[in-house]
Amino acid sequence: MADLIMKDVAKAYGEVKVLSNINLDIKQGELIVFVGPSGCGKSTLLRMVAGLESITSGTLSIDGRVVNEVPPAQRGIAMVFQSYALYPHMTVRDNMAFALKIARKSQDEINAAVENAARILQLTPYLDRLPKALSGGQRQRVAIGRAIVRDPKVYLFDEPLSNLDAALRVATRIEIAQLKENMPDSTMIYVTHDQVEAMTLASRIVVLAGGGISQVGTPLDLYERPENEFVAQFIGSPAMNLLPGEIVETGPETVVRLSVGGLVRTAVPTRDSDKGLKVNVGARPEDMVPTEADEHLFEGTVGITEALGEVTLLYFDKKGEAAQVIAKLPGIHAGLRHKTLRLAADPKKIHLFSNGRSLLYR
Amino acid sequence: MLGLGGRKSPLVWVMHLSVLLLVVLWTLPTAGLFITSLRTADQISVSGWWTALSSAERNAITRTPDGSAETQVGDRYVIAGNVLKNGGEVVAFGRSSLKPTQFKPGEVADLGDGITLSVKADGSYELSGPTKLEGGQRIFYTARTPPAFTLGNYAHVLSANGMLRAFMNSLTVAVPATVIPILIAAYAAFALAWMPFPGRSLLIAIIVGLLVVPLQMSLIPILTLYNDIGKATAVDAHGVIGTLMHYSGLGQMSDDGTQIGLNPKSYLGVWLAHTGFGLPLAIFLLRNYMVGLPREIIESARVDGATDFQIFTRIVLPLSFPALASFAIFQFLWTWNDLLVATVFLSHQQDSLVMTGKLKDLLGSHGGDWEILAASAFISISVPLLVFFALQKYLVRGLLAGSVK
Known part of the structure; x- marks a missing residue:
């Protein structure tokens, strides 16, 4: 239960740089989610925190103590692995007690800790079972219980839900959220590639991409004010539409003429010198609304529609070089296929990116 | 096909028949040997074992x-x-x-x-x-x-002079020669599988390479080495080491009764030889098994604070039981049935003659009697069979069930 500070942390395997320039300041009680596409190094970063991977350069400190060279067990961390990693030859009780036995705690202490963790996770009836007699969700809870009994300063979760089926994943996700609620002082780092997990669990999300941190912020921060095109497209599903254009009017509100036709007004402020700047206009599919007005963001023919009941996804036919535009309309819309539709969006929800960076941050 | 096999494909029947055929083929010689062992020499000389049930x-x-x-x-x-x-x-x-x-x-x-x-x-x-x-x-x-069976052959083999002693000698050779390599190989395999150190893969390659060294080739050099050690320790006659070896039964009094040297033909020698010959396979088998254990389990133990030694004893060793048991069965079979190594490294005296050697003598002195051969084969099979059935419950699959998805 402490602060965790990474300073210029980097990881390289020989010549291959995997991560570099990681600066992160995690406060006590936060639930930080590392999210990113596969291969971005998020698990590596977590394993570096755990001490299972060495830190090539930079410093990692937990609770004010530099722990670069400290073995995992003495860092005050506990880790929950993606594959549970239960000890198959031990009962649930022994699995949870293992770390305490290694640490030579007294039997009373061990029993108390195990019973407590089992009670929190509702595992008490299963304490004397072997892992193979448990369901996937129960196994994952045992893995979490193993972390709880150690009473660590920092909990590390490495994609803990990705082995569960969809329904169980939602249930376990809520359990983890409740667990966090019950232990407000404990710090947690959670790795996932699932943005729903990231959005629902995190107090702050760290988006990792290309060997570095893309953006750090609260879930809604990332959603509403993405710092760059990568974060903008990574958070939210379907991904944000990006349309190339040119700034024609600057000021507290900016007007952009799109290369595929259309003119859009956005609440992003620009300087006079920005006039003529080539930008990408970002609009989330769910922010696009059909319009009859002349001032529109996009006009195109609906190619494929996906009716999900709750929403309808419209995939517009591609126009030239631009990426496919997707719109998400609430409710059911039948018969839109092959129709030409004009879309507009609230100026407050339009993003502008130049060279991949948002114009909000400069 | 419906009447016979229901909806089963004809291939299933072909497979079942092939399996049956193979099983019969494999067990037939053993069955023949067993029946032969229950017949008298006269019966054997007159008719084959397959007529044993008819007059x-x-x-x-x-x-x-x-x-x-x-x-x-x-x-x-x-x-x-x-x-x-x-x-x-x-x-x-x-x-x-x-x-x-x-x-x-x-x-x-x-x-x-x-x-x-x-x-x-x-x-x-x-x-x-x-x-x-x-x-x-x-x-x-x-x-x-009429068909008649007798346990006389067994009685004959078992009551042969010194057979019990030979049986004990065989156990004295086989049990330590099974346990020692497993003890060494388990440590080595764990290190080679889970402890990174420079030159590890080269070491693994060398051990795999040692698998192809024929045992027969190394018999003479090793025996020479043993003899040299025997001589070298004999020079050190009056030292403490010599005395200790003498009292521990490893030493040997030389002719004049004053010099004490390491006996080149002792149980220790044959244990070491069997250990050496068994180690490459043992390390290879165990290492390959251990390296297949899920990495997360071991990392999890490391995060839980276990040292390498604790990971080995608490996690890896219990999970490697199937591999340990299979190797134990192999090694016990080899050392139990071995005649060559025992002949080379043990003296042909009563107190160190192993069962295979004894049976060979028994046959030799009777000019290859079938009934003796058959009965002694079964007596000698019985111990490995016992070992197999004792360890068989560890040869279970699914030991890792529930640990990882």
Whole structure:
């Protein structure tokens, strides 16, 4: 239960740089989610925190103590692995007690800790079972219980839900959220590639991409004010539409003429010198609304529609070089296929990116 | 196909039949050996083991005693006796080698000069004549013996002089020669699988390479080495080491009774030899098994604070039981059945003659008796079988079930 500070942390395997320039300041009680596409190094970063991977350069400190060279067990961390990693030859009780036995705690202490963790996770009836007699969700809870009994300063979760089926994943996700609620002082780092997990669990999300941190912020921060095109497209599903254009009017509100036709007004402020700047206009599919007005963001023919009941996804036919535009309309819309539709969006929800960076941050 | 196999594909039947055929093929020799071991030498020499359950017919000749054995019954002189010594029944008899089955049992054969011969089914015969008989008459008969089995061969092999001792000697060789390599190999395999150090893969490659070294090639160099060690320690005669070795039974008093050296032909030597020959395979097998254990389990233990040694004893070793048991079975079989290594590294004295050596001697002195061979084979199989069934419960699959998805 402490602060965790990474300073210029980097990881390289020989010549291959995997991560570099990681600066992160995690406060006590936060639930930080590392999210990113596969291969971005998020698990590596977590394993570096755990001490299972060495830190090539930079410093990692937990609770004010530099722990670069400290073995995992003495860092005050506990880790929950993606594959549970239960000890198959031990009962649930022994699995949870293992770390305490290694640490030579007294039997009373061990029993108390195990019973407590089992009670929190509702595992008490299963304490004397072997892992193979448990369901996937129960196994994952045992893995979490193993972390709880150690009473660590920092909990590390490495994609803990990705082995569960969809329904169980939602249930376990809520359990983890409740667990966090019950232990407000404990710090947690959670790795996932699932943005729903990231959005629902995190107090702050760290988006990792290309060997570095893309953006750090609260879930809604990332959603509403993405710092760059990568974060903008990574958070939210379907991904944000990006349309190339040119700034024609600057000021507290900016007007952009799109290369595929259309003119859009956005609440992003620009300087006079920005006039003529080539930008990408970002609009989330769910922010696009059909319009009859002349001032529109996009006009195109609906190619494929996906009716999900709750929403309808419209995939517009591609126009030239631009990426496919997707719109998400609430409710059911039948018969839109092959129709030409004009879309507009609230100026407050339009993003502008130049060279991949948002114009909000400069 | 519906009537016979339901909805099963004909291939399933082909497979079942093939399996059955293979099972029969594999077990037939063993069954034959077992049946042979329960038959007498005579039965073995007359017919194959597959006839053991049917009655055996054999033709034989016997000769009546000479005239001195005759008795006088009424006005006839009679020689009586029984052609059968081991039971059974006579199905035919005859008076000459040309027609050995001329008469049925109970019939009376006329041998001329009023002399008659009759043989009853139970084997009793009566040769009678009006005058004094010369005796020595040949009787040709066909005897049918019912199937008979005997444990005599086993009794013979087991009661052979020094067999119990040889049995114990074999155990003395095989048990440590199984345990020692496993102890060493488990550590080595863990290190090679889970502890990174420079040159690890090279070391693994070398060990795999050692698998191809033929045992026979290294026998002489090793024996030479042992002898040299024996000599070297003999020089150190009056030192503490020599005395210790003497009292621990490793040493050997030399001829003049003052020098004490390491006996090159001792159990320690054969244990070390078997250990050396078994280690490459043991390390290879165990390492490959251990490297297949889920990495997360070991990392999890590391995060839980376990040292490498604790990970080895608490996690890896219990999870490697199947591999340990399979290797133990292999190694025990080899060392138990081994004759070559024992012959080279153990003296041929009673106190260190192993069972294979003893059985070889037994055969040698009896000129390759089948019944001895068969019975001793089964006695010698019994121990490895026992070991197999004792360890078989560890050869379970799914030991890792529940640890990782």
